[in-house]
Every structure is written in C-alpha cells, then in structure tokens.
Amino acid sequence: MRLVTTVFLWLVTTVLLAVAVPTMWAQRHVVSEDGYASMAASAADDAQLQQAMASELTTQILAFASDNGFELNRDLVHGVAAGYTGNAGFPGQFAAANRIAHRWMFTDSAQQEQGSQGRWLIDIAPMLNDPSLRETLGNLDLDVPQTLTVPITVPETTGLRPGKLRVLATWGPWVSIGATILTGVFALLTLSAARARGKAIAALGVSALLVGAAGWAGFEIARGYVNDALNRTTGDIRTVADVMVNHAEDSLHTWLNITLAAGGVLVVLGVVAAMLGGLRRPQ
Structure with a gap:
C-alpha cells in the first residue's frame, strides 16, 4: 500500500512539474508585459x-x-x-x-x-x-x-483578435504559481511516503528529466504551428517576428536545460543516498 501511495504521489508530482515549468516560463516572458x-x-x-x-x-x-x-x-x-x-x-x-x-x-x-x-x-x-x-x-x-x-x-x-489572450493574463499567474507550489508540496509528500528516500530522490530526478525531454519534443512539434503564424506576416516585420520567436525559443530551451540538469543532479544524489543507506544496514 505504501508503494502504491508513493508511486501515485510521484506521478502527480511529475504532472504538476510538467505544468509548472512551461507556465512559469510563459508567465515571466510572455504573459507579463514587463517580461515581454x-x-x-x-x-x-x-x-x-x-x-x-x-x-x-x-x-x-x-x-x-x-x-x-x-x-x-x-x-x-x-x-x-x-x-x-x-x-x-x-x-x-x-x-x-x-x-x-x-x-x-x-x-x-x-x-x-x-x-x-x-x-x-x-x-x-x-x-x-x-x-x-x-x-x-x-x-x-x-x-x-x-x-x-x-x-x-x-x-x-489570422485567428487572433484584440484581447483574445486576455484570459491568460487573468489566470496565468494563478496557474503558474499554484502549479509550482503544488509541485513542491507533492514532491515533499513523495519523499515522506517513500520507504527508501534515496530512491525517491532519484525518482524525482527522473521526473525532471522526463519533463525536460518532453518539453524539448513538445516545442519541436509546436514550432510548425509557430511557423504557420509567422508566415502570416510579411517583409521586414516577418524578420523581426522570426528573430523574437527564435529568442523566445532559446529562453525556453534554457529553462528546459536547467530542468534536465536539476533532474540529473537529483538522480545522482538519490543513487548516492541509496548506496550510503545500503552500507549502513547491518549485514
């Protein structure tokens, strides 16, 4: 029963992290007027x-x-x-x-x-x-x-109209902050429920690795739709929009790379903790 609870909490943490990373990036760099x-x-x-x-x-x-x-x-x-x-x-x-x-x-x-x-x-x-x-x-x-x-x-x-993304400005901050807080809460619950803390830390690292990799793959798929939107602009403004999108892509990739790096660190720490825990057990 404890294993089932731990796995469930880990899955929820992974899903929440998958929501938190892109929404936090979008809120900071796109939805926020100052960030944009x-x-x-x-x-x-x-x-x-x-x-x-x-x-x-x-x-x-x-x-x-x-x-x-x-x-x-x-x-x-x-x-x-x-x-x-x-x-x-x-x-x-x-x-x-x-x-x-x-x-x-x-x-x-x-x-x-x-x-x-x-x-x-x-x-x-x-x-x-x-x-x-x-x-x-x-x-x-x-x-x-x-x-x-x-x-x-x-x-x-274009399907865009003035104010069409207003709902993102209204709910974006709540979603991004809420997802981030809940990710931390469920990560702690996962550690608390796990019998082997080292393995739980490594599992949370795997969550970050999965989210980072999925983010890279997801953006590659979404880039086709972004290019279609860019093709609705012309001339010099098209070039300006393309550069800005490329810059936003680099920024998002940085966030995803940080997520991957954090995941790798957690996996290593978890493996080390598990090994040390094994050495402490009486033979």
Whole structure:
C-alpha cells in the first residue's frame, strides 16, 4: 500500500512539474508585459533584427515624408536608421514599441485603441521620436505623431483578435504559481511516503528529466504551428517576428536545460543516498 501511495504521489508530482515549468516560463516572458518587453529588448541586440527594423523605419520615414510633400534619398535615410538601430538606446525603445503589441494580445485596451480594425500593430513612434532620428526629420519640418502604428498581421489571415489572450493574463499567474507550489508540496509528500528516500530522490530526478525531454519534443512539434503564424506576416516585420520567436525559443530551451540538469543532479544524489543507506544496514 505504501508503494502504491508513493508511486501515485510521484506521478502527480511529475504532472504538476510538467505544468509548472512551461507556465512559469510563459508567465515571466510572455504573459507579463514587463517580461515581454524585457525579452524584446534582449532580442533587439540581434544584428538581423536591427537590420530589419532599419529597413522598416526607412520605409516608414520615406512614406511619412512623402505624405507631407518631401522626397528623401532612401540610402541616406537607411544609413541614419541603421545607425540608430545599432546604438545603445535602440533595445529600450524597441521594447517600448512592443508594449502595444502585447496589449493587443492580452488586454481589452488595445481593442479600444485600435477601433474595429482588428490588426496586430506595433507602435514605432517612440523610435521615430528618438533624438538621432528626430533631428533629421526636424530639419524637414516633419512632426512625428505620438503614435505611429505598423500592422503585423491582417484580420483575414489570422485567428487572433484584440484581447483574445486576455484570459491568460487573468489566470496565468494563478496557474503558474499554484502549479509550482503544488509541485513542491507533492514532491515533499513523495519523499515522506517513500520507504527508501534515496530512491525517491532519484525518482524525482527522473521526473525532471522526463519533463525536460518532453518539453524539448513538445516545442519541436509546436514550432510548425509557430511557423504557420509567422508566415502570416510579411517583409521586414516577418524578420523581426522570426528573430523574437527564435529568442523566445532559446529562453525556453534554457529553462528546459536547467530542468534536465536539476533532474540529473537529483538522480545522482538519490543513487548516492541509496548506496550510503545500503552500507549502513547491518549485514
């Protein structure tokens, strides 16, 4: 009976850990607006993203100038934009620009901001208002508005709608924290119920190894769906989105690798504890 109880508690712990790891990662880096902005700022250090944003900013500056009766030299504007995306202030402003994309996904405020267009937008006004760019535009008497949004996806090609992921923002913190706490509780219960503590520790290590390996496999399967979503974007924004997804993938892989490493350590500790326990037993 004790063995059955221990196995049951171990299984529950494994399931809870499988929930806790991805939900904690998602809450910290995706659902949280600050976490998402921080990840965007980190991705902005990527040279490919910087080049894509320089091209997108060039396109927007030329279009904005043309609407106001000015014709600019593309190469000159691109050079200024590339210099801006390569400077130290770009990551922070890129993160600020991405906050509107996050609000689009996770809150109702984005729907109120964007009316009935239903588009996923990124606000590039903070970048265009950077002193290094604004000085160039100011010489042309161009007044950049406080908000200048660029569409990332269009309604006809995506199932996403403003605020559709709001439920994740509401329940995500509760699920992630609850799963983490319950994982710890059931792990302790497993150790308490087990007759051989060393073997129980090793079994918990196996749980972490299973979760880490399953996470890697699961993401490889999910990557196909992510690529389908990315294919609904075009041009330079497609490149920007691809870099951000790759950066998020690297972050998740780090969490999974830590889970695998922790599992390996627990297995070793459990085996050592079991061996020491065996030596203490009277022959």
